Amino acid sequence: MFSNIKLIPAPMASLTDLPLRELYIEFGAKVVVSEMISSEALHYGKPSDLLIRSLSQHDHYDGSYIFGAQIFGSDKKKMVDAACFISQFPVDFIDINAGCPVKKVISQHSGAYLMKDYERLFDICEAVKASTSLPVTVKIRIGFTKIADNITEICKKLESIGISALFVHARTRDEWFSGECHWDILKKITSAVSIPLFANGSIDSKDYSNIVIDETSANGVMIGRYAAQAPWIFSSWAGKSFKIDRKFVAEIMIKHLAAAESLYGEYAATKLRKQLMLYSYKFSNSKQFKISICNSSSVKETLNAIKRWQNAA
Ligand SMILES: Cc1cc2nc3c(=O)[nH]c(=O)nc-3n(C[C@H](O)[C@H](O)[C@H](O)COP(=O)(O)O)c2cc1C
Numbered sequence: 463m464f465s466n467i468k469l470i471p472a473p474m475a476s477l478t479d480l481p482l483r484e485l486y487i488e489f490g491a492k493v494v495v496s497e498m499i500s501s502e503a504l505h506y507g508k509p510s511d512l513l514i515r516s517l518s519q520h521d522h523y524d525g526s527y528i529f530g531a532q533i534f535g536s537d538k539k540k541m542v543d544a545a546c547f548i549s550q551f552p553v554d555f556i557d558i559n560a561g562c563p564v565k566k567v568i569s570q571h572s573g574a575y576l577m578k579d580y581e582r583l584f585d586i587c588e589a590v591k592a593s594t595s596l597p598v599t600v601k602i603r604i605g606f607t608k609i610a611d612n613i614t615e616i617c618k619k620l621e622s623i624g625i626s627a628l629f630v631h632a633r634t635r636d637e638w639f640s641g642e643c644h645w646d647i648l649k650k651i652t653s654a655v656s657i658p659l660f661a662n663g664s665i666d667s668k669d670y671s672n673i674v675i676d677e678t679s680a681n682g683v684m685i686g687r688y689a690a691q692a693p694w695i696f697s698s699w700a701g702k703s704f705k706i707d708r709k710f711v712a713e714i715m716i717k718h719l720a721a722a723e724s725l726y727g728e729y730a731a732t733k734l735r736k737q738l739m740l741y742s743y744k745f746s747n748s749k750q751f752k753i754s755i756c757n758s759s760s761v762k763e764t765l766n767a768i769k770r771w772q773n774a775a
Contacts, residue, residue, distance in 0.1 A: 501535030
């Protein structure tokens, strides 16, 4: 399923919603993954209309890209229920989150906690795998407080359970999102398993991505923050050249805002704040823009702020 894939945008809660995923696809991404979906929330609550729309709209029978939905949780039964619910939609694979470091998730024994309680991770993966005909992947870190001594064994076990691919953030949970990535550990994993592995962690250029692939023998890379900041990398790394100036980025902001408005209505102005900040990150003189979008609660005000930002020197 992942053959010839070199670059996958990472799932990111509050960012990789339907509008951003559609933008990634438009720029040529061949795989997109949903934000993490709580198995607890699905178990106790009624699935929101937004979630249903978000899962339904990747109705892509032309096979031009594949769509994965990511679930998280610690209870095998609830994870199975979540997988069964998701399997009703045009989803190509289910990804299990074993990498989220945030306290709220860890305290529920989900996300990166599963790197500590890996027997539970195996149980969840086995049960989810048995409950759906969709391929199942896992996004992991390489340990919890420290690099797991048995990380290669953990990955080999996941492979033996029938996991289709691994997305590996080359840091422990306690390293959160910064510091050097441990690419040497990924090299050990790729030497031990045959399933596709995508290397993840602070990759922000095509050159660095090639270095990581060389060093780790990974099939490709998964990119989070940088992809959200510059969704055009899916085309530009494939050879299409763009002049990345304010005009170009403002056009993307406006398009993104319109897509968000059609999904969220006026709430798009609030929802898109973080994303618009990411877009403007590399440009000087963006302070006023950031203030304006943080104070805006209407799509019109945000649109005007974008137009002012475009024309600012
Ligand atoms: C704001 C934010 C939200 C994230 N949400 C998720 C998520 O929902 N699921 C997940 O597996 N990882 C999530 N991550 C982790 C990213 O997928 C990725 O592993 C991490 O950011 C490292 O990659 P990067 O350095 O390329 O950003 C999130 C990261 C950030 C910064």
